[in-house]
Every structure is written in C-alpha cells, then in structure tokens.
Amino acid sequence: MRSLAAEVLFGAAGSAMALSPLETFYPPALNQTAYISNSSVGTYGGLYKASTHGPAGGKPYGIYDYCSMPHPRSQEYQEPGPVAEGSVKGKLVYLEYMQRHQRRTPYNILPGGEDQPYHCDDVRTYLYAGPSKESDFQPMPMYAQTYQDPTNPFNTGVNGTCQFPQITIGGVEDGYQHGKDLWSVYSEKLGLLPKQPNERVWFRSSDSALTQDSAGAVLRGVWPEFKGALPLHQMVTSVDTVNEGYSCDAVSATLSQLQSTDEWNEHITVTKELRKKLGSMFGATSSSWQETFDHFSDNFQARLCNGYRLPCSVSNSSECATHQMAEEVFRAGDWEWNYYWRTNPYVAKYIQVVEGLFIGELIARLKAVQEGKSSLDYSHIFIHDGDLGPILGSLGINALRWPGMASNIAFEVWKTDAKEESLYARVLYSGHPLQTIHGSLDWVPLSQLIDIISPYVPDDITSLCG
Incomplete structure (x- = not known):
C-alpha cells in the first residue's frame, strides 16, 4: 500500500522542458490563469514524490521538490560572488535561518473517506514534561500511539495509526539530514556555528507539534553528539506572531477582498470542471x-510525499484521481500562492496584517547586527508555509x-x-540566491535588505x- 503506482511517479524527468534547478522555482507564466489549465506545463520541472522513508532529495539536487525542498549543503554551496571572486574579503558573521516543518500526513481528509490506511507506528512523537531543575524524579519518556x-x-x-497532521518517519529522517547539511556548510565550511550550542544560538517554533518535532530532528543533525536539552522558544498562542496566532479581523477582511477580484474569479472559472x-x-x-x-493540494501532496498513491473513491474504486488531475491541482495551488503574496492588488496590506509583526522582529x-549589538550568531526558526509565503512576498520574489x-x-x-559599507546580506531560498524584482539577492548591502x-x-x- 505504500508503493507509488507507476502512473503517479511525478518528477522532473517526465517533463518535456529542459530546466535548470533554479528555473523550476520561477515559472514565467505563473501570473496567468492559463498556466493552470495548460497540461503541457506538467509540474514545470518540479517533483512531487517520495518514499515512506527518507531522506529524500530531488535529482538533480536543487530542483523544486515539494516533498523535501533543497537546502544549503556543502556539495553545491558557493560563497557570494564578490567573496568567491576575491574582489573583497568577507566573513559570515550572522545567520538567520527559517524553515517550514518537514514532511507530514495531511491536514485535510477527504469527506467521502480515504481508501488507504495511513501508518505512523514507525515514528514516535514524544509527550512529557519535567522540572527545569534537578529533582528527586525525572519524568517517564512517553510517546503518542x-x-x-x-x-x-x-x-x-x-484507518491506520496516524494523527492528521503529524510528522512522518520520512520527515524525521529528512530533518536529520537537513541539520547535518547545515552543519557541513555553516560550521565546517564557514566556521560560524559553535561545536556545541551556546548562548549565541537561539531557536523558535510555532505552537504546532509539526514545527517542534522538526526542530528536534534538524537540530540533532546539527549537533549529533550534544547530550543536553535545548530551549525552543514559543510565544503564547493567542498573541503569536507566526502561524496567524493573534486575532486580527483585517486578515479575513483583506482575504475576502482579494478573493473578489476579476483575476480570482477567472481562476475559479478556469478550474470549474476539475473542481466539480x-x-x-x-x-x-x-x-x-x-x-x-x-x-485537494494538501491531501494529494501528503499522499505522494510519503509513499502512497493518489486516492480513489471509497464508494467506487474505479473512480480515481489521475496524474493529470493532480498536476492541474498543483498548478492551481501554485497560482493561488503567487496571487496571495505577489500579485493581488491588496498584497502589501495582506502581508502586513498576516506577517508584519514577525518581519519587524x-x-x-x-x-x-548592523549596529554591532547582536547577542546572537545563529537564529533558527521553525514555522509554516503560511509564514514563508508572506516573507518571500515582502522580499519581492519573482514568482512564488x-x-x-x-x-x-x-x-x-x-x-x-570594504571602507564605505562593510556589512552585506545574502538571501538564499531553498539553497539558491533569491531572484526578486530588486534583482538577485546574492550580495546587497545589509541596509538595502532592511529597506526592502x-x-x-x-x-x-x-x-x-x-
């Protein structure tokens, strides 16, 4: 039941287009609703499959791989252009790293029922609390079953042994490799990360078990020999500045506005037959x-990313989602995300009300760092797609x-x-220098990044x- 059927092996190899890994992130026609219904686009070089176990990684490494997006790793990592070319001498002095959680089961279960059981007894989600100081007892390690x-x-x-959503064994194994790769770049190659966690590193997550479980896997990959416990900071849920924690009527009001435009309605019309x-x-x-x-995107993605096939109707097993249907669903999902955070007429306000406080942090x-007052060298924050989208929108990503x-x-x-400007910033998105309306953010003055x-x-x- 966990083997992918041959007809749903989604991958770049099946695309007629010869795209570089970077190009798979930036479909040039993504602003147009015709992108959704154009079956010749396929997945635009993207990959939507992974086995039950990880770590996963698209081939060639660096392509848009929904199940396990690429990240900085030593095999591909190159220093910023001016440093690599020797025109300036530079040293990495600060890293702010934020990531979505690792792969998981779906949030959204098909209302008519699922025709496949989900199995999660190969991963343990631990649940226990204990005193912060030495005590007469230590808690019994407990995990959810x-x-x-x-x-x-x-x-x-x-049927099965999963919660929805929860991290899967593939997500845990992916996370461990993710952390190992970060260590190889930011400690072994660039000398920034300490050999053991110290007071100059800081970690945060949302209040979701998905982000917290991902942090445990990734940070164990960064420091595999560390014996202690680490604080993973979270805000009080009701005022959290990530994952839409705080209450704000303007979020739903602005969403209603942007979903009332001619462009939004056009995409609804284009996809009417598929949705029906x-x-x-x-x-x-x-x-x-x-x-x-x-x-639909969430349900299909979670299946394919954990070794399952696309769904069939519970009441009629001959009615199944096809390869072509899923590709159109994914293209429509991409169009919606690009519209939410890049092209809708209310985008500035929408980013402000959803993610503006976090961007301020x-x-x-x-x-x-700019003023020489930072107490940190490395900050790592575990969040959600709904946080990364507006952040990438604020940076002006060319296509999302x-x-x-x-x-x-x-x-x-x-x-x-350099004499006049000594601090420069570089922004990598899934391992690639971010391509934006401001140009490539491979090397810009830190002050300019802040202004953006x-x-x-x-x-x-x-x-x-x-």
Whole structure:
C-alpha cells in the first residue's frame, strides 16, 4: 500500500522542458490563469514524490521538490560572488535561518473517506514534561500511539495509526539530514556555528507539534553528539506572531477582498470542471474544498510525499484521481500562492496584517547586527508555509510556487573589508540566491535588505486590525 503506482511517479524527468534547478522555482507564466489549465506545463520541472522513508532529495539536487525542498549543503554551496571572486574579503558573521516543518500526513481528509490506511507506528512523537531543575524524579519518556477502538461510533473515515497532521518517519529522517547539511556548510565550511550550542544560538517554533518535532530532528543533525536539552522558544498562542496566532479581523477582511477580484474569479472559472469532478468523486463539495485548491493540494501532496498513491473513491474504486488531475491541482495551488503574496492588488496590506509583526522582529535582529549589538550568531526558526509565503512576498520574489516541505530562507550577513559599507546580506531560498524584482539577492548591502522589507511592517497593527 505504500508503493507509488507507476502512473503517479511525478518528477522532473517526465517533463518535456529542459530546466535548470533554479528555473523550476520561477515559472514565467505563473501570473496567468492559463498556466493552470495548460497540461503541457506538467509540474514545470518540479517533483512531487517520495518514499515512506527518507531522506529524500530531488535529482538533480536543487530542483523544486515539494516533498523535501533543497537546502544549503556543502556539495553545491558557493560563497557570494564578490567573496568567491576575491574582489573583497568577507566573513559570515550572522545567520538567520527559517524553515517550514518537514514532511507530514495531511491536514485535510477527504469527506467521502480515504481508501488507504495511513501508518505512523514507525515514528514516535514524544509527550512529557519535567522540572527545569534537578529533582528527586525525572519524568517517564512517553510517546503518542494512535489507535482506533471498534466501539467508537465517530468514524473519521481513515484507518491506520496516524494523527492528521503529524510528522512522518520520512520527515524525521529528512530533518536529520537537513541539520547535518547545515552543519557541513555553516560550521565546517564557514566556521560560524559553535561545536556545541551556546548562548549565541537561539531557536523558535510555532505552537504546532509539526514545527517542534522538526526542530528536534534538524537540530540533532546539527549537533549529533550534544547530550543536553535545548530551549525552543514559543510565544503564547493567542498573541503569536507566526502561524496567524493573534486575532486580527483585517486578515479575513483583506482575504475576502482579494478573493473578489476579476483575476480570482477567472481562476475559479478556469478550474470549474476539475473542481466539480473531484468534488463528486470524493464527496468534497463544501465551500472549503471548492473555493480554493488548498485542501485537494494538501491531501494529494501528503499522499505522494510519503509513499502512497493518489486516492480513489471509497464508494467506487474505479473512480480515481489521475496524474493529470493532480498536476492541474498543483498548478492551481501554485497560482493561488503567487496571487496571495505577489500579485493581488491588496498584497502589501495582506502581508502586513498576516506577517508584519514577525518581519519587524527579523528587522530588529538584523539591525542589532548592523549596529554591532547582536547577542546572537545563529537564529533558527521553525514555522509554516503560511509564514514563508508572506516573507518571500515582502522580499519581492519573482514568482512564488507553494513553499514545499522544509522550504527554507537563509539570511546571511557578511562582514567585509570594504571602507564605505562593510556589512552585506545574502538571501538564499531553498539553497539558491533569491531572484526578486530588486534583482538577485546574492550580495546587497545589509541596509538595502532592511529597506526592502521595512514597508511591510505595520506602523500600528492594533489599529490596522481594528
């Protein structure tokens, strides 16, 4: 049940286009709704498959790989152009690294039921608490084990041993490799990360188990021999500045505005036949399944990224989602993400109300480095696609495909021997210098980077949110 059927082996090899890894991130026609219905596009060189176990990695490494997005690793990593060419001498002095959690089970279960069981008894999600100081006892290590009781009348429509969502064994193994690769670049190659965690490193996550579990796997890869425990900072959920934690009426109001435009309605019209067909097949006719492609994309992606096949109808096993249907779903999802965070007429306000406070926190840390007052060398933050999207939008990314599993943004700050401007920034998105409306962010003055994202920090968020 965990083997991918031959007809759903989504990959760059099946595409008629010869694209470089970097090009797979930036479909030039993504702003147009015709991109969605153009079957010749396929996955635009992207990869949507992984086996149950990891670590996964697209071939060639560096392509858009939804299941396990590329990240900086020593085999491909190159220093910024001026440093590599020797025109300046530079040293990395600060790294702000933020990433989406590793791969997982779906959030959205098909309303008509799932025709495959999900199995998660090969990964343990630990759950226990203990005193912060030495005590007469230490807690019993406990982990969650999902089961189903036959006397429970509330059938979720899914057999198996998973919660939805939860990190999978492939996600854990991916995370460990992710951390090992970061160590090879930012410690062995560039000398920034310490041999053991110290007071100049800092970690944060959302309140989600997905981001917390990912942090444990990734940071173990960074420091495989470390014996202690590390603090993973989180804000109080109701005021969290990531994962839409704080209450803000302007978020839903702005979303309603951008989903009322001619462009949005055009994409709904273009996909009418596909939505109707999938809705009928899987009992997914409610507005939450029909008004965006979030739910279908999530369900299909999670299946393919963990070794499962695309779904068939529970009531009619001959009715199944096809390769071509899934590709159109994924193209529609990419179009929606690009529209949310790059091209809709309300995008500046939308980024402000959703992610502006977090962007302000990022600017504060960068300014501390700029002013020589930073207490940190390395900050690593574990968040969600809904956080990375607006951050990439604020940076002016040329085209935004849905940020896949473990998508990552590395903000590097380099100190040089230049006289007028000594601090330069470099922004890598999933291992590549970010391509933006401001040009490639491979080497820009730190002050310029701060200026680029500063307009997306609201002057008064409480007034903006009403």
